[in-house]
Amino acid sequence: MTEPETEPKQDGRVQGELDKLREDVAHQVERMRQAERERDTLLAQAAYLGTLGLLFVLPVIAGAYLGHWLDDRATGYPVRWTISLIVLGVAVGALNVALFIRRRM
Numbered sequence: 001m002t003e004p005e006t007e008p009k010q011d012g013r014v015q016g017e018l019d020k021l022r023e024d025v026a027h028q029v030e031r032m033r034q035a036e037r038e039r040d041t042l043l044a045q046a047a048y049l050g051t052l053g054l055l056f057v058l059p060v061i062a063g064a065y066l067g068h069w070l071d072d073r074a075t076g077y078p079v080r081w082t083i084s085l086i087v088l089g090v091a092v093g094a095l096n097v098a099l100f101i102r103r104r105m
Contacts, residue, residue, distance in 0.1 A: 063087075064089065067080075067083070
């Protein structure tokens with residue numbers, strides 16, 4: 001007669017690590033399910049990207065128009081204000097986008 005195979009006995013430390021691993025996996029599965037339920041729709045994502053685009057582009061366009069208007073009034077430097085205010089518009093637009101993303105997170 002052969003003896004039935006028995007599982008090797010695990011000490012308490014290994015069993016504790018396995019329990020912790022099971023808990024971690026269960027927690028990750030729950031997080032993935034929750035993320036799937038809370039995922040934004042395609043329309044919401046498009047609106048978010050459109051908002052980011054406007055937050056960046058509008059200060060650049062405003063800087064270009066204001067710079068062009070100032071260059072028409074000043075003599076000697078035909079594009080000094082235009083270039084300067086476009087660069088300032090890029091910086092302001094980037095700051096707008098960064099602050100908007102930080103607030104949304």
